[in-house]
Amino acid sequence: MMAKRVVHAACPHDCPDACGVLITVENGRATKIQGDPAHPVTRGFLCAKVAKYLDRVYSPDRVLYPMRRIAPKGPQRSSAPHGQPRAAVPTQSQMIAAVLAQEIWRRITWDEALDEISSRFRAIIAEFGSEAILPYSYGGTIAALNGGSMDRRFFARLGASQLLRTICSAAGEAGIESVLGVKLGTEPEQFLHSRYIIAWAANIHGNNVHLWPFIAEARRRGAKLVVIDPYRTRTAACADWYIPINPGTDAALALAMMHVIIGEGLHDADYISKYTLGFNALRQKVKEYPPERVAQWTGISADDIRKLAREYATTRPAVIRLNYGVQRSEGGGMATRAICMLPCITGSWKESGGGLQLSTSGAFGLNKSALQRPDLHADDMSHSPRTINMVELGKALNRLDDPPVKALFVYNSNPAAVCPNHNEVIKGLKRPDLFTVVHEQFFTDTTDYADILLPATTFFEHKDLQPAYGHYYLQISDQAIEPLGECRSNIDVFRALAERMGFTETCFTESIDEMIDEALDSENPWLKGITRERLENEGHIRLNFGAELRSAGQPRAAVPISSTAQPRAAVTTCVEPNPFLPFSHGNFHTPSGKAELYSEALKAQSLDPVAEFKPPAESRYGNGKSKFPLELLARKADNFLNSTFSNLPSTQQMEETNLLEMHESDARARHIADGDAVRVFNRRGEIFLKARVDGAVQPGVVSARLNWAKLGPGGRNINVLTSEKLTDLGNSATFYSVLVEVERIRSKANS
Ligand SMILES: Nc1nc2c(c(=O)[nH]1)N[C@H]1C(S)=C(S)[C@@H](COP(=O)(O)OP(=O)(O)OC[C@H]3O[C@@H](n4cnc5c(=O)[nH]c(N)nc54)[C@H](O)[C@@H]3O)O[C@H]1N2
Numbered sequence: 169m170m171a172k173r174v175v176h177a178a179c180p181h182d183c184p185d186a187c188g189v190l191i192t193v194e195n196g197r198a199t200k201i202q203g204d205p206a207h208p209v210t211r212g213f214l215c216a217k218v219a220k221y222l223d224r225v226y227s228p229d230r231v232l233y234p235m236r237r238i239a240p241k242g243p244q245r246s247s248a249p250h251g252q253p254r255a256a257v258p259t260q261s262q263m264i265a266a267v268l269a270q271e272i273w274r275r276i277t278w279d280e281a282l283d284e285i286s287s288r289f290r291a292i293i294a295e296f297g298s299e300a301i302l303p304y305s306y307g308g309t310i311a312a313l314n315g316g317s318m319d320r321r322f323f324a325r326l327g328a329s330q331l332l333r334t335i336c337s338a339a340g341e342a343g344i345e346s347v348l349g350v351k352l353g354t355e356p357e358q359f360l361h362s363r364y365i366i367a368w369a370a371n372i373h374g375n376n377v378h379l380w381p382f383i384a385e386a387r388r389r390g391a392k393l394v395v396i397d398p399y400r401t402r403t404a405a406c407a408d409w410y411i412p413i414n415p416g417t418d419a420a421l422a423l424a425m426m427h428v429i430i431g432e433g434l435h436d437a438d439y440i441s442k443y444t445l446g447f448n449a450l451r452q453k454v455k456e457y458p459p460e461r462v463a464q465w466t467g468i469s470a471d472d473i474r475k476l477a478r479e480y481a482t483t484r485p486a487v488i489r490l491n492y493g494v495q496r497s498e499g500g501g502m503a504t505r506a507i508c509m510l511p512c513i514t515g516s517w518k519e520s521g522g523g524l525q526l527s528t529s530g531a532f533g534l535n536k537s538a539l540q541r542p543d544l545h546a547d548d549m550s551h552s553p554r555t556i557n558m559v560e561l562g563k564a565l566n567r568l569d570d571p572p573v574k575a576l577f578v579y580n581s582n583p584a585a586v587c588p589n590h591n592e593v594i595k596g597l598k599r600p601d602l603f604t605v606v607h608e609q610f611f612t613d614t615t616d617y618a619d620i621l622l623p624a625t626t627f628f629e630h631k632d633l634q635p636a637y638g639h640y641y642l643q644i645s646d647q648a649i650e651p652l653g654e655c656r657s658n659i660d661v662f663r664a665l666a667e668r669m670g671f672t673e674t675c676f677t678e679s680i681d682e683m684i685d686e687a688l689d690s691e692n693p694w695l696k697g698i699t700r701e702r703l704e705n706e707g708h709i710r711l712n713f714g715a716e717l718r719s720a721g722q723p724r725a726a727v728p729i730s731s732t733a734q735p736r737a738a739v740t741t742c743v744e745p746n747p748f749l750p751f752s753h754g755n756f757h758t759p760s761g762k763a764e765l766y767s768e769a770l771k772a773q774s775l776d777p778v779a780e781f782k783p784p785a786e787s788r789y790g791n792g793k794s795k796f797p798l799e800l801l802a803r804k805a806d807n808f809l810n811s812t813f814s815n816l817p818s819t820q821q822m823e824e825t826n827l828l829e830m831h832e833s834d835a836r837a838r839h840i841a842d843g844d845a846v847r848v849f850n851r852r853g854e855i856f857l858k859a860r861v862d863g864a865v866q867p868g869v870v871s872a873r874l875n876w877a878k879l880g881p882g883g884r885n886i887n888v889l890t891s892e893k894l895t896d897l898g899n900s901a902t903f904y905s906v907l908v909e910v911e912r913i914r915s916k917a918n919s
Pocket residue numbers: 182183184307336337368369370371374375376396397398399401413414415416417418491492493494496497801803804805806807808809810811904
C-alpha cells in the first residue's frame with residue numbers, strides 16, 4: 169500500500185497569481201487540492217474554480233484516448249431554436265455518450281494517430297510546402313515547458329508557419345515596453361504599504377484574487393482604493409471611489425491627469441530629470457488634454473479628473489494595478505503607454521508601495537532560446553517561415569493563399585470559443601480539406617472540428633517549471649499522479665512527432681529535467697543560485713534580486729502540511745521582503761536607459777512619439793451615426809478562465825451564463841425589461857441572450873461573458889460579435905472595441 173504523499177505543484181492556468189498548490193495523493197489517486205500556505209503571495213488559498221480541480225482532473229468528460237473523426241465536422245446536434253438557452257443543448261455527458269457510441273469518433277492507438285499525422289504532414293509539405301501547416305496554441309498552460317518548448321522546436325524544424333501569439337496582451341506589452349523597456353512592476357507584497365491604490369482595468373476579485381488580501385490590509389491601514397473600469401466589478405462595488413469610464417478612452421484620462429499634475433507642479437522634477445527622456449515633449453503634448461475636453465470622451469467630469477490627478481500625485485505612496493483590460497481596445501497600446509508614464513512623472517517608483525504593476529514576467533528571464541530553439545529550420549528552407557496572427561485565424565483559414573493553410577495543429581487553446589469573429593473561424597474550421605489535429609483535455613468547441621483528437625494531461629499528470637506574471641516567485645510543479653487513460657503531455661506529443669518526422673537533433677530527446685535545467689541556465693542574474701534541486705526542495709523561490717527573503721531557503725520539510733490547513737486569506741503580518749524597486753534608480757531597459765516619455769521607435773512607426781488619444785473607430789466616437797450604437801464589453805467570466813472550466817458542473821453553478829447586462833435607460837428605450845430574451849447583433853453576427861438590468865454598466869455600454877459556444881444559445885458565444893481588427897501597437901485583439909444593437913425578442917412575462 170502506497171503512503172499518503174503531499175506533492176508541491178503550481179497552478180499553470182493563464183492567471184497572474186500562479187498559485188502554489190499542494191496535492192494530496194493516496195494510492196495513486198489525488199484526493200485533495202489546497203493552496204500552499206508557505207507561498208508568500210498566494211498564501212494558502214485557491215480561487216473557487218481551482219479549489220474544485222479534482223472535479224476537473226477526474227471529470228467523466230475528459231478526453232482519454234486518441235481518436236479519429238468518423239462523422240462530419242461540427243457539433244453533432246441540431247441547433248437550439250433562437251433564444252432558447254441550455255435546455256436544447258446536450259449536456260457534456262450526453263455528448264460523451266455519443267462519443268462512446270462511436271457516432272463521432274473511433275478510438276485509435278497512439279501509433280496510428282502519430283502515423284496519420286506525420287504522413288498527412290509529409291503529403292501536405294510535398295504538395296504545398298511546410299508553411300501550409302499552422303500551429304495554434306495559447307494559454308492552456310503557461311508553465312515554461314508545456315506552455316512553449318518542444319512544440320516550438322518541432323514547428324521550427326518542420327518549417328511551419330509561425331503563429332504570432334497576440335490574442336491577449338501584445339498591445340499592453342508594446343505599450344509598457346515603449347516606456348519602461350521591460351515588463352517589471354511593483355511586487356504584490358508591497359501593495360500593503362500603499363496609501364492610494366488605483367485598480368485600472370483590473371478585475372481583482374475575478375482575475376487576480378491573491379492581490380486582494382494585500383489591498384485589504386493596506387485599506388485597514390488607511391489606504392484609499394480607486395477603481396477605473398467601465399464595468400462595475402465586485403472590486404468596483406467595494407472601492408472607496410468607483411470611476412466608470414467609457415470604454416477605450418483611458419489614454420485621454422491618463423493624458424489629462426498628467427495635464428493636471430504637470431500644470432500644478434505636482435510632478436517630481438528631480439526623478440524626471442535623472443531618469444526620464446522627453447519630459448518637455450510630454451509637457452507640450454498634455455496641453456492638448458485639459459480635463460474639460462477629456463471629460464466629453466471619458467464620461468468622467470473635469471472636477472473628478474482633477475481630483476483623481478491631485479490625489480494620485482500627492483497621496484504617497486500611490487500604486488497603480490493596471491491590467492490588460494485597458495489594451496483590448498483599438499488604441500490599447502497608447503492607453504497602456506500613457507498610463508505607464510504616470511509613476512515616472514510622480515517619481516513613485518522610488519517608494520515601497522509605489523509604482524505600477526501590469527506584469528512581472530520580465531524578471532524571470534528563463535533561457536527561452538534553449539527551450540524553444542528558434543534557430544532550428546527545415547532542411548531545404550532558406551527563408552524564415554511566414555507569420556500568421558492568431559487573432560486573424562478566420563482570415564487565415566478562409567482567405568490565405570500561397571500556400572493556403574492545409575493543416576492546423578491546436579493545443580493549449582480553444583480557438584472555436586476564444587477567437588474573435590467566431591463565424592469566420594467556424595467557416596474555416598469546417599473546411600473538409602483542412603486537416604485538423606487537436607490535443608485537448610476536454611471535448612471543446614474546437615475538438616468538434618478535429619480530424620484527429622489527442623488526449624492531454626493536466627498539471628496533476630506532468631512536471632513543469634512555473635514562472636508568474638503577478639509576482640516574483642519561481643516554482644516547480646511536480647507530477648502528482650500518473651496520466652489518466654492514455655493522456656500525454658505536450659512535451660511527449662511533440663517529442664514523439666519529431667521522431668516520426670525523422671528529426672535527429674538531440675533536443676528532441678531531452679528529458680523534462682534536462683529541459684528545466686536548460687531553462688534555468690540563463691544570463692539573467694536574478695536566476696543566480698536557483699537550481700532545479702533547490703526548487704524541488706523548496707517549492708517556490710523568490711527571484712534573486714540580490715537579497716533573500718526571510719522565509720526563503722527553508723527546506724520544504726520544515727513547512728507544516730496539515731490536512732486541516734485553512735485557507736489564510738488575511739494578511740496579518742507583513743512579509744517584509746527586501747523590497748524590489750525595479751526603477752527606484754532608473755535602470756529602465758529602453759534604448760536610452762531612461763523612461764521614454766518620447767520614443768524614437770514609435771516615431772519610426774509613424775506613431776505619436778509621446779502619446780495620443782484617438783477615439784476607437786468602432787465606438788460611440790466612430791465616424792457618423794452607427795446602426796449599432798451600443799458598446800459591447802465581451803468580457804471574461806469571473807468563475808471560468810477564458811473558455812476553460814465553462815463545461816464543468818461545479819463551476820457552472822457559480823456563474824450565471826448567457827446574460828446581456830444593460831443600463832436601464834438603454835433597456836427602456838428598447839422596451840426591454842430585466843429577464844427578457846434579447847437579440848444582440850452587428851454585421852458580423854448575432855446571439856440570443858437574457859437581458860439583465862442590474863447597474864453593472866453605464867448608458868451606451870452592454871456587457872456579456874465568454875463561454876463555450878456549444879453551451880450557449882444556438883451554439884454560439886459572444887465572439888460572433890467581436891472583430892479581427894488589430895490594436896494600434898502589438899497587433900493584438902480588440903475584444904473591447906465592439907459595437908452592437910439589441911432588440912427584444914420575447915418578454916419574460918410571455919416566456
Ligand atoms: N476568473 C478569471 N480569471 C482570469 C481570466 C478569466 O477568464 N477568468 N483570464 C485570465 C487572462 S487570460 C488574463 S489575460 C487575465 C486578464 O485579466 P484582466 O487584465 O483583468 O482582463 P480583463 O478581464 O479583460 O479586463 C479587466 C477589466 O478591464 C475592464 N475594461 C474593459 N475595457 C476597459 C477600458 O476601456 N478601460 C478600462 N479602464 N477598463 C476596461 C473590464 O471591464 C474588466 O473588468 O486574467 C486571467 N485571469
